[in-house]
Amino acid sequence: xxxxxxxxxxxxxxxxxxxxxxxxxxxxxxxxxxxxxxxxxxxxxxxxxxxxxxxxxxxxxxxxxxxxxxxxxxxxxxxxxxxxxxxxxxxxxxxxxxxxxxxxxxxxxxxxxxxxxxxxxxxxxxxxxxxxxxxxxxxxxxxxxxxxxxxxxxxxxxxxxxxxxxxxxxxxxxxxxxxxxxxxxxxxxxxxxxxxxxxxxxxxxxxxxxxxxxxxxxxxxxxxxxxxxxxxxxxxxxxxxxxxxxxxxxxxxxxxxxxxxxxxxxxxxxxxxxxxxxxxxxxxxxxxxxxxxx
Amino acid sequence: xxxxxxxxxxxxxxxxxxxxxxxxxxxxxxxxxxxxxxxxxxxxxxxxxxxxxxxxxxxxxxxxxxxxxxxxxxxxxxxxxxxxxxxxxxxxxxxxxxxxxxxxxxxxxxxxxxxxxxxxxxxxxxxxxxxxxxxxxxxxxxxxxxxxxxxxxxxxxxxxxxxxxxxxxxxxxxxxxxxxxxxxxxxxxxxxxxxxxxxxxxxxxxxxxxxxxxxxxxxxxxxxxxxxxxxxxxxxxxxxxxxxxxxxxxxxxxxxxxxxxxxxxxxxxxxxxxxxxxxxxxxxxxxxxxxxxxxxxxxxxxxxxxxxxxxxxxxxxxxxxxxxxxxxxxxxxxxxxxxxxxxxxxxxxxxxxxxxxxxxxxxxxxxxxxxx
Numbered sequence: 001x002x003x004x005x006x007x008x009x010x011x012x013x014x015x016x017x018x019x020x021x022x023x024x025x026x027x028x029x030x031x032x033x034x035x036x037x038x039x040x041x042x043x044x045x046x047x048x049x050x051x052x053x054x055x056x057x058x059x060x061x062x063x064x065x066x067x068x069x070x071x072x073x074x075x076x077x078x079x080x081x082x083x084x085x086x087x088x089x090x091x092x093x094x095x096x097x098x099x100x101x102x103x104x105x106x107x108x109x110x111x112x113x114x115x116x117x118x119x120x121x122x123x124x125x126x127x128x129x130x131x132x133x134x135x136x137x138x139x140x141x142x143x144x145x146x147x148x149x150x151x152x153x154x155x156x157x158x159x160x161x162x163x164x165x166x167x168x169x170x171x172x173x174x175x176x177x178x179x180x181x182x183x184x185x186x187x188x189x190x191x192x193x194x195x196x197x198x199x200x201x202x203x204x205x206x207x208x209x210x211x212x213x214x215x216x217x218x219x220x221x222x223x224x225x226x227x228x229x230x231x232x233x234x235x236x237x238x239x240x241x242x243x244x245x246x247x248x249x250x251x252x253x254x255x256x257x258x259x260x261x262x263x264x265x266x267x268x269x270x271x272x273x274x275x276x277x278x279x280x281x282x283x284x285x286x287x288x289x290x291x292x293x294x
Numbered sequence: 295x296x297x298x299x300x301x302x303x304x305x306x307x308x309x310x311x312x313x314x315x316x317x318x319x320x321x322x323x324x325x326x327x328x329x330x331x332x333x334x335x336x337x338x339x340x341x342x343x344x345x346x347x348x349x350x351x352x353x354x355x356x357x358x359x360x361x362x363x364x365x366x367x368x369x370x371x372x373x374x375x376x377x378x379x380x381x382x383x384x385x386x387x388x389x390x391x392x393x394x395x396x397x398x399x400x401x402x403x404x405x406x407x408x409x410x411x412x413x414x415x416x417x418x419x420x421x422x423x424x425x426x427x428x429x430x431x432x433x434x435x436x437x438x439x440x441x442x443x444x445x446x447x448x449x450x451x452x453x454x455x456x457x458x459x460x461x462x463x464x465x466x467x468x469x470x471x472x473x474x475x476x477x478x479x480x481x482x483x484x485x486x487x488x489x490x491x492x493x494x495x496x497x498x499x500x501x502x503x504x505x506x507x508x509x510x511x512x513x514x515x516x517x518x519x520x521x522x523x524x525x526x527x528x529x530x531x532x533x534x535x536x537x538x539x540x541x542x543x544x545x546x547x548x549x550x551x552x553x554x555x556x557x558x559x560x561x562x563x564x565x566x567x568x569x570x571x572x573x574x575x576x577x578x579x580x581x582x583x584x585x586x587x588x589x590x591x592x593x594x595x596x597x598x599x600x601x602x603x604x605x606x607x608x609x610x611x612x613x614x615x616x617x618x619x620x621x622x623x624x625x626x627x628x629x630x631x632x633x634x635x636x637x638x639x640x641x642x643x644x645x646x647x648x649x650x651x652x653x654x655x656x657x658x659x660x661x662x663x664x665x666x
Contacts (some may be wrong), residue, residue, distance in 0.1 A: 187375050187377075187379065188379070188381060190335070190338070190340045190366070190373070190375075191373060191374075191375065191379055192381075192393065192397075193339070193340065193365070193366035193367055194338050194339070194340070194366045194367075194369070194371055194372070194373040194442075195393035195397050195441065195442075195445055196367050196368075196393055196396075196397025196398050196445060197367070197393055197396055197397040198367060198397075201396045201397065205392060205396060206381055209383045210381075210382065210383055
């Protein structure tokens with residue numbers, strides 16, 4: 001692109017070599033590009049080499065099979081997929097009405113509420129952990145009430161893992177779903193109403209299908225964030241194998257105790273999953289942007 | 295029969311709409327932001343009036359005092375907004391069939407048959423499988439019309455349905471719509487700000503100014519006899535000439551005394567001295583060369599041509615007569631025969647029947663000074 005447009009804007013000299021104009025950009029056009037590539041190389045390498053290193057070290061060790069049979073690894077895998085699944089269900093069930101409310105209804109303080117909901121996206125996860133402890137912990141605001149009335153102790157349970165994940169992941173879904181709902185022209189819903197469709201039918205047959213790429217994209221991002229959750233989880237749920245030790249926590253623990261292969265396998269799995277999620281998200285985002293407008 | 299008598303306070307205007315739709319097509323004509331679209335939304339049940347009554351035949355759709363406000367789903371009103379009204383993720387066929395199934399509870403076979411029938415009605419029987427983005431703008435609006443008609447509505451509401459389309463397609467769809475409306479005899483309210491469209495499509499035209507109907511009647515009678523200066527401006531009367539009523543002698547007909555001279559009137563109940571605006575539509579002004587022979591038309595004077603704009607089907611010329619700029623609309627043939635070029639002098643003539651007088655009583659809105 002760059003070279004051809006550069007060739008077009010400086011036709012003198014280049015046109016002499018007939019037929020090869022586009023393939024022979026002048027020196028002037030190429031050198032800034034070269035400088036850009038060279039100066040970009042450092043960061044590109046820095047971002048890609050460590051990820052590759054995980055696989056470079058993990059593959060030849062020949063102990064991947066053993067690591068996969070390691071109960072610590074298996075427990076962490078199972079727990080991660082169970083808790084993130086539960087988180088996703090909770091986030092979608094509770095987040096969809098919030099996104100709908102923010103997208104469709106004007107009320108005082110809507111922007112403030114929207115910002116408040118986005119706060120966990122930028123909040124350090126350790127702060128989220130402290131916040132959850134102060135809310136539901138033994139000495140928290142609601143902790144004693146839950147404990148005395150229902151006999152429920154949330155901290156350092158699997159439920160606490162789900163709460164920590166939901167706390168940090170929900171904003172990703174709500175924000176995306178809100179944008180998705182807002183992109184659906186309300187006039188379509190009005191027309192659907194005049195045609196006899198109930199509000200529920202309209203939502204199910206018109207709004208959700210049109211907002212689906214954004215809903216799925218948000219769900220994918222929320223799930224990825226939940227899967228990687230570390231700080232809030234270790235603060236609020238602790239690090240107990242089989243109960244609260246998800247994959248990121250297991251990576252930390254295995255590394256600390258010198259079980260490098262287990263850490264490598266878990267890390268490799270997370271890299272592959274993250275990469276797949278990113279591809280899926282990009283595809284959905286592209287579909288959302290290009291699928292309707294034409 | 296649809297009776298509308300509603301009020302709603304909006305950010306910019308206070309809506310106060312009263313009109314009746316007896317049958318055929320009522321055009322709500324007015325500038326953007328005058329409350330036409332909001333009125334349609336309130337009839338459809340999408341928006342709620344602050345007070346008043348909306349009644350379709352014997353059914354009260356809305357009555358504030360009685361606490362009645364039917365939801366859009368049960369009103370049976372077909373609604374076609376201006377733009378992007380097709381469900382973009384559904385085919386043309388499904389756009390019509392899906393609401394029949396899910397909204398009316400029809401079995402699939404019946405809904406599909408109806409969808410095919412409606413697509414055929416608008417000449418798109420072969421395009422049922424196409425998605426909206428694969429259809430042209432004109433085809434999309436045809437499907438939107440077919441979808442609204444499929445529910446067998448009591449009333450059809452069209453909000454500038456052809457405004458986004460190219461002129462030739464617009465004319466074609468207009469003619470098609472007239473045929474369909476005539477065949478199905480569905481009472482229709484048609485909103486537009488395009489005067490040509492309003493005149494072409496309406497049986498009755500209601501001129502909407504700042505939230506209320508200023509004048510209602512056949513389009514031709516409104517064009518010939520605008521009720522006030524605002525309506526005259528909206529229907530492009532163009533030549534609004536200030537003056538006052540005078541009677542020249544015993545039992546003589548009244549005249550309007552203007553800067554152009556005395557414009558004789560056929561009859562006028564207005565008292566001498568009443569300040570008025572004389573309205574002459576550009577089409578009513580005839581112009582001729584200075585050596586032209588007088589006939590039964592009224593000659594009002596000689597003027598200098600100051601501008602001429604060719605609009606394709608009409609040539610609009612501006613002639614300065616006694617300090618007043620008058621706009622006249624000629625056919626291209628007339629314009630060629632007269633060789634209208636600036637600074638040439640012409641006589642202008644207007645038939646007595648083409649002069650309409652609007653009294654400037656203190657009660658009506660006083661017009662702003664205009665001498666053009």
